Amino acid sequence: MNLKEFNAIVSSPADLRYEYFIKKTADTQILWGLYDEGWAMTHDQDGSALLPLWPKSEFAEHCSIDEWSGYSGRPLDLAAFMEKILPKLEQDGVKTAIFYNNSDSAIVGAGRLMNDLRAALKKY
Incomplete structure (x- = not known):
């Protein structure tokens, strides 16, 4: 991916x-988190835990x-x-911060993320 494409994607709305x-993750069957002796976590405005995830390294x-x-x-x-992970997030009430760009992200519950990923996978 060239820098122009990278910047266009990163600067897109959440x-x-x-x-x-969703599309890239279904296509590659891989998603990415940041890790350093534990997964990077953040919080929403209410203080609820969020797990940030990305489609590419x-x-x-x-x-x-x-x-x-x-973190890497x-x-x-x-x-x-x-x-394994999405059901645990759902049980613990942890949402996901999808494709954070150092400014904002799409805050999505584990159940919705599961449904959207399943729907995308049906296309393959």
Whole structure:
């Protein structure tokens, strides 16, 4: 991916980045988080925990600054994520911060993310 394409995607509105995330993740069967002796987490305006996720390593690494400066991108297998992690997030009330760009992200509950990923996977 060239810099122009990268910048165009990163600067897109959160809802378009979410759509891009769903399509790319279904296509590659991999999603990315930031990891350093534990997964990078953030919080919404109400203080609720959020797990940030990205469709490609480049986008995750782009956010490895400030409080996440020691973190690096780590891949997650989509099938395992859907089978093990999403149900745990749902149970714990943890939402996801999809495709954070150092400014904003799409805040999505685990149930909706599961449904959107399943719908995208049916196209393959």
